[in-house]
Amino acid sequence: MTWKVGIVGSGFGGAVHAPAYALHPKFEPVAICSPMNAVTVAEGRNIPHAFDSLEAMLREVELDVVSIASPPFDHHRSVLTALAAGKHVLCEKPFALSVQEAEEMVAAAASARTACALAHEFRYAPAEAALKELIDNGHLAALREIEITRFGSELRSDSLRPRSSWWYSRERGGGIGNAFMPHLVDLANWFAGGAPVRTAGFSRTAIPQRTDDAGSFENTAADGVFAVLDYGGGLVARVSVDATLSLNQATLGLHAEHRTAVASGEWLTTMRLYSVEPDESSELELRPSPYARFASVHANIPPFLSLLDDFATRIEGGGGTAPTFAEGLATQRVLQACGYGS
Numbered sequence: 446m447t448w449k450v451g452i453v454g455s456g457f458g459g460a461v462h463a464p465a466y467a468l469h470p471k472f473e474p475v476a477i478c479s480p481m482n483a484v485t486v487a488e489g490r491n492i493p494h495a496f497d498s499l500e501a502m503l504r505e506v507e508l509d510v511v512s513i514a515s516p517p518f519d520h521h522r523s524v525l526t527a528l529a530a531g532k533h534v535l536c537e538k539p540f541a542l543s544v545q546e547a548e549e550m551v552a553a554a555a556s557a558r559t560a561c562a563l564a565h566e567f568r569y570a571p572a573e574a575a576l577k578e579l580i581d582n583g584h585l586a587a588l589r590e591i592e593i594t595r596f597g598s599e600l601r602s603d604s605l606r607p608r609s610s611w612w613y614s615r616e617r618g619g620g621i622g623n624a625f626m627p628h629l630v631d632l633a634n635w636f637a638g639g640a641p642v643r644t645a646g647f648s649r650t651a652i653p654q655r656t657d658d659a660g661s662f663e664n665t666a667a668d669g670v671f672a673v674l675d676y677g678g679g680l681v682a683r684v685s686v687d688a689t690l691s692l693n694q695a696t697l698g699l700h701a702e703h704r705t706a707v708a709s710g711e712w713l714t715t716m717r718l719y720s721v722e723p724d725e726s727s728e729l730e731l732r733p734s735p736y737a738r739f740a741s742v743h744a745n746i747p748p749f750l751s752l753l754d755d756f757a758t759r760i761e762g763g764g765g766t767a768p769t770f771a772e773g774l775a776t777q778r779v780l781q782a783c784g785y786g787s
Contacts, residue, residue, distance in 0.1 A: 447473050448509035448533070448760065451502045452492075453523050455479035457537065458514030459486035464742050465749045467491075471757040472510065478502040479515070499523050503530050510760075513537055514564075516611050517618025521546040528557040533760050537564045538627035540773030542618050543786030547777040551770045560760040562752070562767035565631045569751035571731040572708035572716035573632060576699055580636060584720075585701040591636050591674075591682035592698035593629045595713075597621070600668040600688035602652050613655065613664045615785075620666025621688040622648050622785055628713070630776045631768060633674060633682040636699060640775035641682070646672030646783035651689050670783050684779075714744045 450466045452458045452474060459477070463486065466474040476494035477483050478501065487495035496502040499511070503526070511527035513520060513536045521541050527534045534554070540563060541547040554561045567573055579585050598604060600612075600621060611617040612624075634640055648667035655664045669687040676682070695716065697708040703722070706729075710716035718729045734740075734747035758765035780786065 447471060448757075449473055449475045449507060450510040450512055451476040451478065451499075451506060451508040452512045452514060453478055453499050453502075453519070454514035454516070454537075455482040455486045456514070458512070459490060461743050461745050461749055462512050462514045463490040463492060465746050465753060466512065468736075468739060468746070469750055469753045469757075472753060476502050476506045476508065499526055503527070503532075508532055510535065517542060517623050518611065518616075521550060524550045525553050528553045528559065528561075531557060531559060533560040535562050535564055535756055536770075536773075538631075538773075538776075539618060539623040539780065540627070540770070540777055541786070544774070544777050544781050546786070547770075547774040551774050554770050560756065560763070561770050562756045562759060562765075563631075563770065563773045564749070564752065565628060565768040566745060566748040566752045567628050567632060567713045568635055568768065569734070569748035570714045570716070571734055572697065572710070572718045573713070575718055575729065575731055576697060576706055576708060577636060579706050580699065585699050585704055585706060587702035588636075588680055588699060589702060590698075590700040591633050591680070591684075592696065592700065593633055593682065593684045594696045595625050595629060595686045596690045596692055596694045597625070597686070597688045598690060598693060599624075600652065601690070602655070605655065605657055608655070608657055608659070608662045613662070613666050615665040615667065620648075620650075620668060621686050622667045622670040622780065622783065625686045625688075626670045626672075626684070626780060626783070627776050629684050629686060630672070630674075630779045631772065632697065633684050634772065634775055637674075637676045637680055637682065639676065640772075641674035641779065642677045643675045644672055644779050644782035646670065646779070648784045667784070672779060672783050674779065712744060714740070714748060
């Protein structure tokens with residue numbers, strides 16, 4: 446069986462969701478909606494139908510799945526609308542703009558009883574999957590500390606998006622906290638095997654005034670977010686993201702009593718993994734993604750396709766290990782502790 450998919454959002458939705466669904470044998474993208482560029486993306490991706498709203502798309506096209514890749518401020522509305530129509534839903538991060546929104550979406554999903562998942566595709570990237578396997582097979586027994594950092598240059602003073610962009614508005618879900626921190630927190634919770642029992646964190650805006658050719662304008666969105674998570678039982682995590690730096694670099698470190706494993710690279714899909722012991726360090730060979738050949742389309746597509754494998758399993762039988770809405774709520778609570786939606 447092939448499920449017909451309608452995509453909400455023409456940015457990341459056009460760049461990743463549309464080609465990924467087209468490449469996957471279980472899905473067929475048949476429609477896309479966005480107040481801007483839907484027609485252009487539909488023509489470029491050979492999607493039959495384009496609309497300016499989700500309501501019009503649901504009214505005019507028979508769909509099984511709604512895949513939501515719109516800006517963060519739209520997720521709550523679109524998820525509730527799709528669930529009310531009885532559709533399976535895949536939602537991008539951040540799940541919501543507040544814990545209250547996330548709780549409402551979890552409750553709506555339970556009432557709808559359709560298959561739902563979150564697009565935390567980096568769980569399926571080679572290094573991340575290998576680190577999880579090292580935990581599960583006992584290689585990192587007595588895990589004590591999880592260290593996850595992501596440095597980037599997206600919001601340096603010389604990096605400029607249009608001043609009208611939602612990226613510069615905290616109220617609309619902009620900034621690096623909503624762009625990357627949900628992925629990092631999700632990985633920490635996944636490695637830890639559950640949600641933290643307490644979180645301490647904060648966000649900061651190093652560049653509150655930005656300048657373009659028309660002059661200066663206000664930036665209310667965070668360009669750095671920093672958190673410490675306590676999972677109980679002696680396990681803690683330090684998670685941070687900073688977009689005002691000179692390099693693009695991600696690091697995932699799992700520190701146990703007798704061994705450490707560290708993955709590092711420019712991006713979460715292109716990391717190298719090392720095992721570090723008191724008397725020996727070695728690079729570990731990573732199992733490549735089964736969809737590695739599609740990385741040339743977009744770096745996120747190989748892990749996204751593996752995510753769709755799990756989403757298909759959930760649609761078919763209600764199981765699967767794809768990230769859940771409940772896990773998205775747990776991540777939202779961490780973001781709230783860092784100043785988001787509180």
